[in-house]
Amino acid sequence: MPTSLPISSRSMSASRVLRAYLIEAKYEFLHKLRTPMFVIPFLLLPGGLYLLIGLLVLHGHVASAVVALMLAGFCVFAAAGPALFGIGCPLALERDSGLFTLKRALPAPKGAYLVAKTIVAVAFAALAMGTVFVTARFAGNMPLNASQVFAFAAVTVAGTVSLCALGLWIGVHSSGAAAPGLTQLIYLPMLYLSGLFFPLPKTLLSWAAIWPAFHIEQLALRAGHVGQSAFFDPKLSIAILFAITTVFGGLAMRRLARAG
Amino acid sequence: MSDPHPIQPTRQTLSVEILARLADVHKRYGSTVALAGLTLDVRQGELLALLGPNGAGKSTAIALWLGLTQPDSGSVRLLGRSPLEVESRRCVGVMMQEAGLTPELRVRELIDLAASYYPSPLPLKDVLALTRTEALASRRYGKLSGGQKRQVQFALAVCGRPRLLFLDEPTVGLDIQARETMWRTVRDLVASGCAIVLTTHYLEEAQTLADRVAVLARGRLIASGTVDEIRSVVGRKQIRCSSVIDVAEISRWPSVVGAARDAGRLQITATDAEDVVRRLLAADAHLRDLEIRHAGLSEAFAELTKEAA
Numbered sequence: 136m137p138t139s140l141p142i143s144s145r146s147m148s149a150s151r152v153l154r155a156y157l158i159e160a161k162y163e164f165l166h167k168l169r170t171p172m173f174v175i176p177f178l179l180l181p182g183g184l185y186l187l188i189g190l191l192v193l194h195g196h197v198a199s200a201v202v203a204l205m206l207a208g209f210c211v212f213a214a215a216g217p218a219l220f221g222i223g224c225p226l227a228l229e230r231d232s233g234l235f236t237l238k239r240a241l242p243a244p245k246g247a248y249l250v251a252k253t254i255v256a257v258a259f260a261a262l263a264m265g266t267v268f269v270t271a272r273f274a275g276n277m278p279l280n281a282s283q284v285f286a287f288a289a290v291t292v293a294g295t296v297s298l299c300a301l302g303l304w305i306g307v308h309s310s311g312a313a314a315p316g317l318t319q320l321i322y323l324p325m326l327y328l329s330g331l332f333f334p335l336p337k338t339l340l341s342w343a344a345i346w347p348a349f350h351i352e353q354l355a356l357r358a359g360h361v362g363q364s365a366f367f368d369p370k371l372s373i374a375i376l377f378a379i380t381t382v383f384g385g386l387a388m389r390r391l392a393r394a395g
Numbered sequence: 396m397s398d399p400h401p402i403q404p405t406r407q408t409l410s411v412e413i414l415a416r417l418a419d420v421h422k423r424y425g426s427t428v429a430l431a432g433l434t435l436d437v438r439q440g441e442l443l444a445l446l447g448p449n450g451a452g453k454s455t456a457i458a459l460w461l462g463l464t465q466p467d468s469g470s471v472r473l474l475g476r477s478p479l480e481v482e483s484r485r486c487v488g489v490m491m492q493e494a495g496l497t498p499e500l501r502v503r504e505l506i507d508l509a510a511s512y513y514p515s516p517l518p519l520k521d522v523l524a525l526t527r528t529e530a531l532a533s534r535r536y537g538k539l540s541g542g543q544k545r546q547v548q549f550a551l552a553v554c555g556r557p558r559l560l561f562l563d564e565p566t567v568g569l570d571i572q573a574r575e576t577m578w579r580t581v582r583d584l585v586a587s588g589c590a591i592v593l594t595t596h597y598l599e600e601a602q603t604l605a606d607r608v609a610v611l612a613r614g615r616l617i618a619s620g621t622v623d624e625i626r627s628v629v630g631r632k633q634i635r636c637s638s639v640i641d642v643a644e645i646s647r648w649p650s651v652v653g654a655a656r657d658a659g660r661l662q663i664t665a666t667d668a669e670d671v672v673r674r675l676l677a678a679d680a681h682l683r684d685l686e687i688r689h690a691g692l693s694e695a696f697a698e699l700t701k702e703a704a
Contacts, residue, residue: 146482147514158511162497162504169499232495240461240491242484242555243512 147244155244159251167221167255177220177259181213182266186274203278203361208331209267211291211352214260218295219322220315221256222249223306227314230306249388253299260295264288279361287359294351297376300384301347307387350376412439414486414559414590415460420469422455422614429455431614432469437559442581442591444601447611448700453594454492456611457561460592461489474558485513488557490548492564498537502528502547505536506554513555526550527576541568549577553584560584560591566600578604598693608692612700626695632668633694635686636661638679648674660684664694 147155167173189205197205229235238248268284271277279287305317326332328339329349343349350372355361357369415437422430430452437443437460445453458464459471462478476483496505503519510516523529528550531543539547545568552560562581566574581604585591595601601608601622608625610618618625631652638661645654650667665671668687675682 147485151514155511158508162500162508165504166497166499229495233491233493234495234497236463237489237491237494237496239463240484240487240489241509241512242481242487245481 152244156247156250159243159247160254163251163255164258167259173217173221173259177213177216178263178266181209181216181263182270185209185267186270189271189276199278202276204356205332206267206271206278207287207352207356207359207361210264210287211329211348211355212326212331213263213267214291214295214351215298215322215325215348217259217263218256218298219302220318221259221302222252222299223302223304223309223318224311224314226252226303226306227309228311231311249303249391253296256299256302257292257295260298261288261292264291279359283359283361287355287361290355290358291351294347294354294376297347297351297379297383300380300382300387304383304387307390344375347376347379413437414439414474415592416470416472417456417459417466418470418472420456420459420466420471422452422459422464422466428614430459430466433611433614433616435609435616435619437590437592439558439590440585440588441606442585442593442604444605444608445592445594445611446598446601446608446696450613451611451700452614453611454563455614457563457592457594461487461561485555486558488552488555488560490545490552490560490562490565492567494548496536496544496548496551499535501533501535502539502550503532505547506550509551510554516555517553522550522554525553525580527573527580542570542573545569546573546577549580553580558589560589562591562593564595565593566595566597598696602692610696610699618699622692623689625699626689626692631664631666631689631694633686633688634661634663634665634668634671634675635684636675636682637684638675638682640675640678640682644678645671645675 185206189202189209226235229238235248265288268277268288301321302318305321306314309317325346325348328335329343329346329352330340331348331352335343344367350367353367354369354372354376413436417430417433417435420430420433422428433452433456435456445456447453455464459466460473460478462473462484471478473483474486478484500508503523506519506522510519510522516522517525519532520529523532526546526549528543528546531539531547536544536547545565549562549565552562565581566577569577578600581591581593585606593601593604605622608618608620608622609616610625637659640661642654642656642661645651645661645663648671650665650670651663652666653664655662663671672685672687675685
């Protein structure tokens with residue numbers, strides 16, 4: 136049994152710091168993957184719902200352009216869940232349980248915890264979106280070609296970072312018990328008022344601009360050349376998503392640095 | 396700061412490196428005073444037991460050393476630097492009282508993750524051997540018992556080859572065998588030069604392990620020294636004997652602080668033991684198994700904290 140603990144060097148090489156980031160992300164990924172309450176609603180449900188509504192209900196009854204829009208809406212819906220819930224809710228729980236305090240006391244590389252959580256949340260957003268594309272492909276009703284899928288997915292995944300920031304802000308300001316409910320208060324109205332599943336009436340259209348999911352879908356539709364529904368100024372959409380990311384992410388990180 | 400029980404530095408405390416220091420630290424939480432001018436050092440190769448009633452300031456002191464909170468005034472140093480610098484915390488291991496580790500991860504994965512934060516951690520198999528957690532390595536943390544979880548938290552605390560280890564109530568929930576294993580490892584770590592700050596409510600644990608005891612009350616250091624020095628601060632002695640004398644009668648004698656009968660034997664705490672022994676022998680010519688010893692750490696602790704209240 137080793138009992139002699141020699142004095143450790145205080146410095147860490149860049150490769151070792153990078154390794155710490157990667158290991159943090161690896162175990163965050165495993166943690167999420169082994170949590171059925173995360174995997175089932177966010178990885179499996181969107182594909183299942185698309186199969187039920189998008190194919191069984193609409194199949195053969197609507198034009199392919201409408202199917203493409205429905206697919207796009209389901210993809211943004213699939214990506215939004217892991218991004219919004221994947222950081223804030225676990226952070227609130229880990230603050231309650233003392234794990235976040237332990238992480239602050241340990242010499243983890245600065246930001247490794249949040250970087251890992253963000254990367255994994257975005258990765259799960261991409262996986263969830265992938266399940267919808269795969270469902271559409273194997274059901275034989277895929278209205279987008281490969282380049283459209285790639286462009287649409289890339290923009291959607293990038294846009295989910297804004298939802299990660301919003302989720303982080305909720306997680307920093309609420310308890311573990313309250314965080315899921317508060318997140319739902321944003322998530323559910325956002326899904327419907329962003330026009331992901333049906334065209335919004337004119338009275339609601341101006342309000343759609345406050346929801347990140349609306350801008351993510353507008354940008355993704357334009358990038359993927361999906362239908363003719365992208366009508367919002369893309370520069371303004373990018374600016375709004377950037378503002379949401381920096382304001383909510385910045386406020387959350389400031390609060391974490393000050394009070395833990 | 397006025398110290399009601401100043402004790403001179405002991406043999407171990409001279410000419411060794413100071414690894415952690417609080418110098419005249421004041422800290423308030425709203426209107427509550429957590430620390431009121433606390434000065435305390437942790438030296439290389441010593442086990443410092445930090446004792447005090449709830450709210451004495453122990454947790455605040457440790458939080459300051461770990462960079463989890465900032466002092467209102469005074470200086471906090473860890474390995475000669477600010478605890479906010481990650482380089483200083485790379486020489487520190489920590490086992491917190493409440494730390495709900497990720498239940499979905501296996502023990503070896505948790506150790507691997509914690510070890511990744513350190514520049515030169517112990518190999519996984521050595522950590523498992525050192526903390527006797529080999530049998531738990533492949534089990535998910537959430538499936539472990541409370542005592543096993545504490546063993547895993549201890550493994551995480553030592554995996555980075557710390558020079559300074561903070562252990563907050565480390566043996567809560569452990570069975571006797573696991574507790575003795577942890578004590579043995581703690582002694583080995585101290586012998587190899589690691590300094591340990593131990594907070595515990597088990598005074599027997601502090602009495603068994605500590606080189607030095609610091610007693611806090613109301614955010615102040617009220618006594619500091621070896622276990623024997625702390626015990627000698629209190630003038631009480633404990634008397635044990637087998638006798639038929641009535642406990643209620645003994646309780647009325649001068650200088651008797653407490654008397655009880657346990658498993659047929661009298662246990663008397665007194666400030667003037669010699670006088671009490673004379674009375675005992677006069678009252679019962681058949682008195683047997685007489686023992687006199689200094690008060691234990693628990694009696695000393697009770698007396699010191701009562702004075703400070």
